Amino acid sequence: MLKKTNSWLTLFGLLLFACKDTPQRRLPFLGNYDVVYQTKNGKTITDTIYQQIPNFSFFNEDSVIVSNKTFANKVWITEFFFASCPSICPIMNTQLKNVEKALKRYDSQIQYLSFTIDPTNDTPSKLKLHKKSLGIKQNNWAFLTGNEAFTHKLGIEHFLIFAGKENEALGGYAHSGAFTLVDKKGYVRGVYEVVQPDLSVNKKEFQRLINDVKTLFNHE
Numbered sequence: 001m002l003k004k005t006n007s008w009l010t011l012f013g014l015l016l017f018a019c020k021d022t023p024q025r026r027l028p029f030l031g032n033y034d035v036v037y038q039t040k041n042g043k044t045i046t047d048t049i050y051q052q053i054p055n056f057s058f059f060n061e062d063s064v065i066v067s068n069k070t071f072a073n074k075v076w077i078t079e080f081f082f083a084s085c086p087s088i089c090p091i092m093n094t095q096l097k098n099v100e101k102a103l104k105r106y107d108s109q110i111q112y113l114s115f116t117i118d119p120t121n122d123t124p125s126k127l128k129l130h131k132k133s134l135g136i137k138q139n140n141w142a143f144l145t146g147n148e149a150f151t152h153k154l155g156i157e158h159f160l161i162f163a164g165k166e167n168e169a170l171g172g173y174a175h176s177g178a179f180t181l182v183d184k185k186g187y188v189r190g191v192y193e194v195v196q197p198d199l200s201v202n203k204k205e206f207q208r209l210i211n212d213v214k215t216l217f218n219h220e
Helices: 002-021 088-102 104-109 124-133 148-157 203-219
Strands: 033-040 043-050 057-059 065-067 075-081 110-116 141-144 163-165 173-175 179-182 188-192
Touching: 075 088, 075 203, 088 104, 088 110, 088 179, 088 203, 104 110, 104 203, 110 148, 124 141, 148 163, 179 203, 188 203
Parallel strands: 075 110, 110 141
Antiparallel strands: 033 043, 057 065, 075 179, 163 173, 179 188
């Protein structure tokens, strides 16, 4: 009997060891990158350097100037929207609220950022009213307004979502229904098309975002 027990303990130990040695899934780095070549010990080594989110400065809903440094050392989940949007934006706002609920346990480590792509109309005071109308009371959710051209460029080139003026679009602007995940070092790690062009919600993309955030906190 003792010999049999030892065998089970040995098997359990091997399984535990195997689990510890199993490599954890890592999220990809997305966006623009530079390729750097170095020579070490006579061998050429190629290194890929991904770009981080650049410095930015915006007014928040309290008319306070904030920057990327304000939100340093936190994981960001971002959206690009405008308050008067009659179609996709209300759905995006609601889905981002659902994301926050699903990730409530990580609130102290996550910063939600909602960039308006219509800063002429979306003044800080208007964004404050919009935030209140959504019932958002969390301190880790900022609504940001600033230079329009810079905001559109920031969204397209760095957060990897489309945002721009389009006269034929409802409200005069067209933009992606995606959320962007940025790690604590400022690297884009995922883009999630949660709200589709037909205004439907992609539940698989929603869950992928939730899972990827947990991966960032648990395995990286």
